[in-house]
Amino acid sequence: MPPAIDVRQARKRYGKLQALDGVDLRIEQGEFFGLLGPNGAGKTTLINLLAGLALPDDGQLSVLGHDVVKQYRASRRLLGVVPQELAFDPFFTVRETLRLQSGFFGLRRNDAWIDEVMHHLDLTSKADTNMRRLSGGMKRRVLVAQALVHKPPVIVLDEPTAGVDVELRQSLWRFIQQLNRDGHTILLTTHYLEEAEALCTRIAMLKHGRIVALDSTQNLLSSLAGCRVRLKLSGHLPVTLLSQVVEQTNDDYLLTLPSYQALESMLAELRVAGVAVQEMTLQQPDLEEVFLRLVGRAVH
């Protein structure tokens, strides 16, 4: 069984910028895979190479065993891409747009599936509305529908929920999760780390065109052993604990602890120093922490 997506040593340069610098990535069929990274990390470049919107300088990329350059027609038939940029053709209605897109993929009489997709994306009432008259959120739904008209086994979503309301985000994820349960492979890039954490079974993190982490979401989270504890104290933190401080505002401290067992000794040291704990909150590690640690800069 060929992998849904296979990327080997993909390189792409734009002028002086090395957008992708030898990326290797293998995504198995049926996975819900997340691709994370700060702006300019190379996520969209990688997606563009897979979709044929850009041509690689070096390396091989394939979709379900079909090379994206040499067998571009076969690979594009298997791929549905929701592009990041909000684009539409102002000459057509929603239904005309979806019928045309079906035609581009060689499908005739696709109305039953078009109706189903529109229903799931809450577009039915707008079927005969010109694209120009739709709101930004509605246009984004049509983009998603366009990517799905040919029932692609591999679906790529490049920041599909950027700037859209909570309602669409939730209905979109329900639909995408349903498609994933039905066997479709999903590749998602998002800036919303909680989305990736909730949806993706495996995650790759990109930085400066290279993959800096590639593992299951669970393993990435557990790689951050221990926990964080936020304390409000009656006095100053003992000197012995200062090395564990991440943030400090007056008598508010955020400390990292190597394990939950370390909590006991921390409290003991506070007792010995005569400092009382006024408030205490324990924080679980999340994907954002992994992301920040690996990528080394804030996102959003």
Added chain:
Amino acid sequence: MLSFCSLLYKEVFRVWKVGFQTVLAPVLTALLYLLIFSHVLAQHVEVYPGVHYTAFLIPGLMMMAILQNAFANSSSSLIQSKITGNIVFVLLAPIAYWEFLAAYVLASMLRGLVVGIGIYFAALWFAQPPMLFPLWIILFAVLGSAMLGSLGVVAGMWAEKFDQLAGFQNFIIMPLTFLSGVFYSIHSLPPFWQALSRFNPFFYMIDGFRYGFFGVSDISPWVSLTVVGGCMLGLMLLSLGLLKSGYKLRY
């Protein structure tokens, strides 16, 4: 094949939806040329013996409109799609390069030919040029519109802004059409300009097209056919090569 049909349908539908601007407007412009030039020059000029200047003008204006509209169609469609970003839907689809080219060129030909036919019928009110060799007329109309449709694909790929495309149209297409013998026979020009006109492929399109109407031309229609056919083939191959390389479409 269905991908090609869908892309062709999209392109034709686009023209149809703005038919007022894409078909009626150029017909009106050609009629204005005809009205003014025939009024001013008809009494003074006889290009071919026995051929009234107004009748002489009609095939030239038809061909000029066919060429300009064929070029405008593919080039403006591509640049609009590139600038608004909706070209992505075509680029993501499994459309072969030849299907892409054929759809854009055929839609351009269709627009050019519809405008040309529109001018012919509207111009009948002014004069009725004979149609001695209809096959030559059809052949040059088809080859000329295909050549300019193809050139429009190249220009549409090359241009990144509307003003670049306008520059291409104003500084290349317009001079080549106006200096190709639409309004005159090149035999009326001084030797230097006559010789220079022979480097203008548009001259051969108009001269060959006019031969189909009057049975007389500045140059043998076979020579014109060879030049126009060669240029069309060359431009088709160039467009296909550029599409294959992803020139300014697939970065």
